[in-house]
Amino acid sequence: MEQQAMRKAKIVRLNGLDIQAMTDTINALKARPNLAQFQFRAKNQWIDGGENRSTIKEFFGAGAEDQSREEAFVFTNGEPPVLLGSNEGANPVEYLLHALAGCVTTTTVLHAAARGIKLRSLSTELVGDIDLQGLLGLDESVSPGYREIRIKMDIEADCSDEELDDLLGFAQAHSPVCNTVCRPVPVVIERVSKR
Amino acid sequence: MEQQAMRKAKIVRLNGLDIQAMTDTINALKARPNLAQFQFRAKNQWIDGGENRSTIKEFFGAGAEDQSREEAFVFTNGEPPVLLGSNEGANPVEYLLHALAGCVTTTTVLHAAARGIKLRSLSTELVGDIDLQGLLGLDESVSPGYREIRIKMDIEADCSDEELDDLLGFAQAHSPVCNTVCRPVPVVIERVSKR
Numbered sequence: 001m002e003q004q005a006m007r008k009a010k011i012v013r014l015n016g017l018d019i020q021a022m023t024d025t026i027n028a029l030k031a032r033p034n035l036a037q038f039q040f041r042a043k044n045q046w047i048d049g050g051e052n053r054s055t056i057k058e059f060f061g062a063g064a065e066d067q068s069r070e071e072a073f074v075f076t077n078g079e080p081p082v083l084l085g086s087n088e089g090a091n092p093v094e095y096l097l098h099a100l101a102g103c104v105t106t107t108t109v110l111h112a113a114a115r116g117i118k119l120r121s122l123s124t125e126l127v128g129d130i131d132l133q134g135l136l137g138l139d140e141s142v143s144p145g146y147r148e149i150r151i152k153m154d155i156e157a158d159c160s161d162e163e164l165d166d167l168l169g170f171a172q173a174h175s176p177v178c179n180t181v182c183r184p185v186p187v188v189i190e191r192v193s194k195r
Numbered sequence: 196m197e198q199q200a201m202r203k204a205k206i207v208r209l210n211g212l213d214i215q216a217m218t219d220t221i222n223a224l225k226a227r228p229n230l231a232q233f234q235f236r237a238k239n240q241w242i243d244g245g246e247n248r249s250t251i252k253e254f255f256g257a258g259a260e261d262q263s264r265e266e267a268f269v270f271t272n273g274e275p276p277v278l279l280g281s282n283e284g285a286n287p288v289e290y291l292l293h294a295l296a297g298c299v300t301t302t303t304v305l306h307a308a309a310r311g312i313k314l315r316s317l318s319t320e321l322v323g324d325i326d327l328q329g330l331l332g333l334d335e336s337v338s339p340g341y342r343e344i345r346i347k348m349d350i351e352a353d354c355s356d357e358e359l360d361d362l363l364g365f366a367q368a369h370s371p372v373c374n375t376v377c378r379p380v381p382v383v384i385e386r387v388s389k390r
Contacts, residue, residue, distance in 0.1 A: 015243070015244065016244030016246070017279050018279060020324055025279070029328060029331065029333060031344060033328055033333070034332070036327040036333070037262075037325075037327075038324070038325045038327055039323065039324050040288050040292060040322070040325065041289075041321060041322050041323075042289060042292035042296055042320075043296075043318070043319070043320050043321075044293070044300060044318060044320075044321070045318045046300050046316065046318065047211075048211030049208075049210065049304065050211075050212075050301045051289075052297050052300045052317075054296055054297065056285045056292070059275070059289070061213050061277055061278075062277045066275055066277060066316070067279070068276050068282060069275070073284065073289070075285070075290070075293050077293070077298075077301065078342075080254075080261055080263050080264070081263050083256075083262060083311050084212050090251045090268040091235075091297070091301075092225075092295070092296075092297035092298035093371050093372060093375075094237060094251045094254070095270070095291075095297065096294040096298075096372050096375060097235060097237035097249070097291055098235070098237050098249040098251065098272070098287075098290055099241070099272075099287045099288070099291040100382070101239035101247070101249055102247050102249065102272030102286075102287035102290065103288065105239060105272075106204070106247065106274065106287065109207060109241065109244065109245070110245075110279075110330075111345075121241065123240045124239045125236070125238050125239075125261070126237045127234055127235070128234065128235050128236075130232075130233045130235065131231050132224065132231040132232075132233055132256075133224060133231045134369065134374070135370070136221060136224065136369075137306070137369050137370055138224060138225060138228070139228070142373045144368075144370060145372070145373075145374030145375035145376075145378050146371070146375045147380070148381045149381070149382065150382075150383045151384045152341050152385050152387045153384055153387065154387050154388060155386070156388075165388065168384060168386060170332070172259065172382070173339075174329065174330055174331075174339045176287070176325055176341070177287050177288060177291050177327065177340070177341050178339075178340075179338055179339040179340030180288075180291060180340035181340075181375055182377070182381060182383055183338060183340055183379055184377055184378055184379050185340055185341050185343065185344065185377060186343045186377060186378050187295070187344050187346065187367070187373050188342075188343065188345045188346065189348055189363060189367050189377055190347050191348055191360065191363060192347045192348065192349050192351065
């Protein structure tokens with residue numbers, strides 16, 4: 001018990017991240033870059049109309065199948081009445097904003113820790129514009145995706161404004177979801193049959 | 196009561212969608228394309244480390260602020276231990292897969308209904324590859340985003356394989372999340388201070 005307590009006391013955290021574990025991970029990836037290859041996965045089942053449900057559990061990373069999750073995460077997509085649903089869940093384009101907000105935030109927190117910057121608070125507000133003529137195929141000159149997504153970030157940290165702006169620029173340039181949105185990423189759909 | 200029941204009985208649904216409401220919506224947007232301008236929103240609060248939480252409620256669309264939701268949807272991003280978290284929630288890149296799965300599914304269901312195709316079942320499995328050297332800034336030649344996302348779709352419907360393949364191609368080309376991923380969409384981050 002005493003040893004455990006001592007070990008626990010030795011963990012140095014910055015922004016909630018274990019700094020030694022972070023440094024160990026980065027050094028391991030520098031030595032063996034193939035450990036950085038991750039594959040994330042989701043399974044989704046259509047229910048009815050605009051309602052469908054994803055289960056997310058396994059992924060591959062750091063050279064192995066992850067075993068850390070005993071239960072799957074389950075998320076329900078829905079649509080509001082104006083989009084022919086009954087708010088069974090947030091809709092897919094809203095979930096995308098949640099993913100983007102989280103990724104920009106976590107990337108900022110991670111690189112702040114790597115730079116020795118202590119964050120006091122961080123919150124974001126996102127808005128994204130979509131012209132649904134694209135989805136409906138009413139005007140083929142309209143892109144069906146978001147036209148633009150704007151993020152207002154309120155962040156307080158123990159560093160100068162210049163260091164903060166440099167951190168935010170770096171986080172934006174290195175966030176996986178942000179780069180999946182702002183760069184073209186191929187999506188390949190294959191029709192299969194289990195029967 | 197009887198009148199209500201009669202009105203309800205008159206609703207014709209295909210794939211769970213009210214066909215008359217769908218036709219009315221499309222005709223309204225054809226007459227007034229500015230009704231198709233939607234703005235979706237999310238607010239996110241950092242908690243600690245890789246944990247943060249979004250609330251999603253209001254949006255603007257069909258010419259007005261939506262009033263249909265009494266409570267906000269709340270979603271928690273987390274990270275698995277191998278990424279320095281404790282599975283507080285799915286992580287942001289996994290939520291993106293959920294958003295993509297849902298959007299491709301709903302777009303397929305919608306356009307199947309518009310074509311008079313009745314779907315019997317639809318499920319998807321998604322995998323996406325990421326090289327975390329990008330996120331960590333260890334190799335600037337590596338994109339931090341997904342390299343590629345692959346979707347296997349198992350779909351059963353009362354139409355020919357040719358009609359099904361045409362439907363899937365159309366859905367992929369018109370899905371908002373799919374087009375946000377496969378085309379470049381600008382993300383603008385602005386630092387603000389509430390104080």
